[in-house]
Amino acid sequence: MKILAEVCIIPIHGATSLRREIAMAHSILKETGCHVELHSYGTNIEGDFDVIMSAIKTIHQTLHANGTMRLHTSMKISSRIDKEQTLQDKVDAVNAVLKESK
Template identity: 30%
Template sequence: MSTIAELSIFPLGKGASLSPYVAKMVKIIQDSGLDYELGPMGSCIEGEWDEVMNVVDKCFKAMEADSDRIYVNLKIDYRKGRKGGLKKKVESIQEKLNL
């Protein structure tokens, strides 16, 4: 697995609480079977490029069905040969901080 993507996606113009929409996106991510971590401002997804982008596309299309305007922020870290990067990247920093 060599792609880690941090995805934030939500509709605009739907009121103050967007958690029902975000929960639908997290369900799509869960159902993908890829490793992921839910964060307060987005979800990180790890897998091969095509797998990750397929999940991003599914999230967008599901959001599009309910929304006329969508905010998407996508950050991607691609690295050949990496496996378990979601955990290893954090562990590397924690090690350097002696946590």
């Protein structure tokens, strides 16, 4: 089943910089072949439900193996069966409404 998801994984270890852990997580997501968009407060992912969930598990295992003692992960998942929809489709739909209101 194809889904659109937003995931935010927060390493908790006392350091103020999280960029190395975020880069590791992003690399794991890219390896899935799913469409991945990094943004300032998380990552959008478009792909197979099981593949994405497996990648989240791999991220947790990898970060823990690299010394991160605790992780907090939040996810939003959108699935639908009435039509195919991409992340870009959702943005385009809102932009169309904004264009109409000018």
